[in-house]
Amino acid sequence: MTWFASPSEAVTRLRQTGYLSDDAIATSVFLAGVLEKPLLAEGPAGVGKTQLAKAIAEATGADLVRLQCYEGLDEARALYEWNYKKQLLRIQADDDAWDDIFAEEFLLERPLLKAIRSERPTVLLIDETDKADVEVEGLLLEILSDFQITIPELGTITATRRPFVVLTSNATRELSEALKRRCLYLHLDYPTPERERDIVLAQVPGIAETVAEQLARTAATLRALELKKSPSIAETVDWAHTLLALGREVLDEQTVAETLGVVLKHHSDQQRAAKELGLR
Amino acid sequence: MIDRHIGFVHALRETGLPVSLAEGLDAAHALRHIDLADRETLRAAYAATLVKRPQHREGFDVLFDLWFPSTTQGPRKHRGEDPEDLRDELAELLNGDPAELRAFAQAMVERFGQVQAGPGRQSWFSYPVMRALSPQTLIARLLGERGGLPEKVARRRIATNIAAFEAEVATDVRRRIAEEQGRERITRSAVRPPIDRRDFLRVTKAELAEMRREIHPLARRLATRLSMKHKKGDRGRLDFRRTVRASLQSGGVPLTTHLKPRRPHKPELVVVTDASDSVSGFAQFTLLLTFALREQFTKVRAFAFVDTVDEITKYFAPGADVLDAITRMTTEADISRFGRTDYGHVLRTFEERHADALTPKTSLLILGDARSNYQQPNTETLKRLTGKVRHAYWLNPEPRDQWDTGDSVASGYAAIIPMYECRNVRQLAAFIEETDVGG
Numbered sequence: 001m002t003w004f005a006s007p008s009e010a011v012t013r014l015r016q017t018g019y020l021s022d023d024a025i026a027t028s029v030f031l032a033g034v035l036e037k038p039l040l041a042e043g044p045a046g047v048g049k050t051q052l053a054k055a056i057a058e059a060t061g062a063d064l065v066r067l068q069c070y071e072g073l074d075e076a077r078a079l080y081e082w083n084y085k086k087q088l089l090r091i092q093a094d095d096d097a098w099d100d101i102f103a104e105e106f107l108l109e110r111p112l113l114k115a116i117r118s119e120r121p122t123v124l125l126i127d128e129t130d131k132a133d134v135e136v137e138g139l140l141l142e143i144l145s146d147f148q149i150t151i152p153e154l155g156t157i158t159a160t161r162r163p164f165v166v167l168t169s170n171a172t173r174e175l176s177e178a179l180k181r182r183c184l185y186l187h188l189d190y191p192t193p194e195r196e197r198d199i200v201l202a203q204v205p206g207i208a209e210t211v212a213e214q215l216a217r218t219a220a221t222l223r224a225l226e227l228k229k230s231p232s233i234a235e236t237v238d239w240a241h242t243l244l245a246l247g248r249e250v251l252d253e254q255t256v257a258e259t260l261g262v263v264l265k266h267h268s269d270q271q272r273a274a275k276e277l278g279l280r
Numbered sequence: 281m282i283d284r285h286i287g288f289v290h291a292l293r294e295t296g297l298p299v300s301l302a303e304g305l306d307a308a309h310a311l312r313h314i315d316l317a318d319r320e321t322l323r324a325a326y327a328a329t330l331v332k333r334p335q336h337r338e339g340f341d342v343l344f345d346l347w348f349p350s351t352t353q354g355p356r357k358h359r360g361e362d363p364e365d366l367r368d369e370l371a372e373l374l375n376g377d378p379a380e381l382r383a384f385a386q387a388m389v390e391r392f393g394q395v396q397a398g399p400g401r402q403s404w405f406s407y408p409v410m411r412a413l414s415p416q417t418l419i420a421r422l423l424g425e426r427g428g429l430p431e432k433v434a435r436r437r438i439a440t441n442i443a444a445f446e447a448e449v450a451t452d453v454r455r456r457i458a459e460e461q462g463r464e465r466i467t468r469s470a471v472r473p474p475i476d477r478r479d480f481l482r483v484t485k486a487e488l489a490e491m492r493r494e495i496h497p498l499a500r501r502l503a504t505r506l507s508m509k510h511k512k513g514d515r516g517r518l519d520f521r522r523t524v525r526a527s528l529q530s531g532g533v534p535l536t537t538h539l540k541p542r543r544p545h546k547p548e549l550v551v552v553t554d555a556s557d558s559v560s561g562f563a564q565f566t567l568l569l570t571f572a573l574r575e576q577f578t579k580v581r582a583f584a585f586v587d588t589v590d591e592i593t594k595y596f597a598p599g600a601d602v603l604d605a606i607t608r609m610t611t612e613a614d615i616s617r618f619g620r621t622d623y624g625h626v627l628r629t630f631e632e633r634h635a636d637a638l639t640p641k642t643s644l645l646i647l648g649d650a651r652s653n654y655q656q657p658n659t660e661t662l663k664r665l666t667g668k669v670r671h672a673y674w675l676n677p678e679p680r681d682q683w684d685t686g687d688s689v690a691s692g693y694a695a696i697i698p699m700y701e702c703r704n705v706r707q708l709a710a711f712i713e714e715t716d717v718g719g
Contacts, residue, residue, distance in 0.1 A: 007324075023324050026324075027314065027328065031314075088531075171334075217433045221432055252429075
């Protein structure tokens with residue numbers, strides 16, 4: 001199937017789901033669709049990497065299958081597992097069952113297998129790939145290049161319909177060259193103030209445009225400081241909600257000083273920001 | 281188009297971007313699907329298929345602008361020919377449309393950019409453009425509100441736009457040089473090495489700030505790497521209680537065994553760093569990194585020296601502002617008597633005053649260029665110090681072929697303690713990953 005007809009169509013359809021993209025995002029998403037290649041989105045926390053996958057699924061009406069990576073993730077949790085308890089019971093109940101305990105009914109489907117076997121269009125989100133151990137990358141290689149999974153007892157299962165694969169990474173470690181080579185790469189960074197303003201306007205109905213503009217510019221200024229943790233897009237949106245709830249019409253110094261805790265979560269960051277911006 | 285594509289890919293490889301054959305093919309496939317007339321889409325398509333590391337993006341953009349230059353709209357009308365009028369126009373454009381700004385930049389390069397480069401030879405440069413227009417001096421005029429937050433916000437916006445203007449000018453200058461002298465000639469000189477390969481000893485102030493921003497990601501990456509290394513073979517002895525408990529589920533048959541986790545090994549780190557001016561960029565960077573790594577180590581103690589040594593751990597308390605800490609360190613700590621590095625004296629004082637910092641659990645890290653201004657190197661003391669610790673390493677920010685030249689006593693020390701060349705972020709990361717500083 002074709003996922004998107006052109007980059008500009010990708011922009012429009014993503015926008016309908018509330019995700020504001022830009023040239024680079026739209027082109028990469030479009031290309032990942034037509035070239036049937038996985039898309040690796042890398043960037044700091046809170047710039048909308050996971051959200052992108054969700055938006056693609058929603059825009060194309062596909063199912064979203066999510067594999068959350070963490071240290072110690074293994075085949076049994078990512079691919080498939082045999083339901084050995086059920087197998088044990090079957091053998092105890094029926095002595096002749098030795099041959100058919102490796103059948104479909106004993107197979108526990110995990111996200112990767114599920115995405116490969118799905119008949120419906122599917123978006124497979126492999127979230128925080130960098131958190132998984134290096135061995136998991138090896139596991140992903142077969143799946144991402146040939147879209148097939150080999151189960152020794154059953155044979156090779158090939159995707160009937162290739163899923164749209166999105167991998168995300170915070171770059172806490174460098175992913176292997178082999179994995180990167182198989183993917184299209186999209187570096188997501190903090191948005192330009194203009195785009196962030198539009199995001200705030202789209203996500204927070206009822207906020208005044210001038211306030212959104214001020215918020216976006218202030219967030220950009222904060223990110224330029226050398227902070228431990230720069231404010232994410234989600235935090236800017238939270239900030240907008242806070243101002244709306246407080247009923248503030250302008251973002252003046254006092255308001256910033258009072259609500260800085262919404263965007264900066266380290267004490268030293270707050271002190272630094274207060275000092276650099278001349279807040280009291 | 282094919283020729284241009286191949287030329288572009290070759291140029292990328294030449295400047296150090298690892299583009300594999302398969303990736304080149306991917307890019308060619310991608311070209312079939314997009315509208316080639318749309319330059320930004322083309323750029324995004326190439327970037328998605330070829331550039332897999334954010335550090336390479338800057339060099340990629342420079343080359344892309346050379347190989348696929350933007351179309352120049354004919355000569356643009358300006359309101360006046362007088363530099364003052366042009367400055368007015370620039371001031372307006374800095375708040376305006378980026379496309380207009382680009383056209384203006386191109387017109388300004390046309391007007392001011394050409395300078396005599398040698399006898400009978402004209403070439404293009406950006407500095408005469410900047411000198412004629414001096415955009416930095418426009419900031420004061422453009423700032424509306426003064427003081428506090430609004431000024432900061434406005435200042436940042438204007439600075440971003442001026443940087444954009446400078447980038448447009450530089451791009452256009454490169455385009456003109458490429459047109460006159462050929463693209464191949466400029467390719468190599470136009471692209472700076474990515475930030476993690478730039479020399480510590482030769483960084484500018486702006487680059488240092490950029491590197492500092494790399495610190496937390498790097499520290500996090502190294503920390504994950506170190507803790508992963510600890511996890512390898514992370515299986516202790518059988519946990520009998522949990523195994524039996526789990527076997528109840530399967531009718532008393534212990535189908536899965538549970539093992540006790542290993543007790544994590546928490547190493548101690550002692551960093552002794554040269555804080556003299558000759559290596560200041562390097563010292564700052566490594567100090568910041570050391571303290572970013574604090575969470576991984578039970579104990580981090582840091583010492584700094586020029587010609588005498590003092591403990592500086594207290595300035596880097598958790599949560600402290602790193603820039604403040606460095607300023608306080610240089611003003612308050614007792615690290616300098618005459619201001620000329622003297623390794624022999626430093627080692628002796630370290631042994632006298634701080635020998636208790638070194639235990640068999642410690643990893644000792646010495647950072648410095650081993651240039652001792654022709655003083656006694658005191659290698660015997662270093663031998664005693666390294667004998668007391670679990671691991672000892674020396675990181676030298678000078679290129680290996682400059683060791684032992686002039687007043688450097690590098691190989692004298694290197695005979696006692698493993699010495700590594702550590703000139704850039706990449707080498708530093710490689711050092712930490714390869715050796716077991718944390719183990």
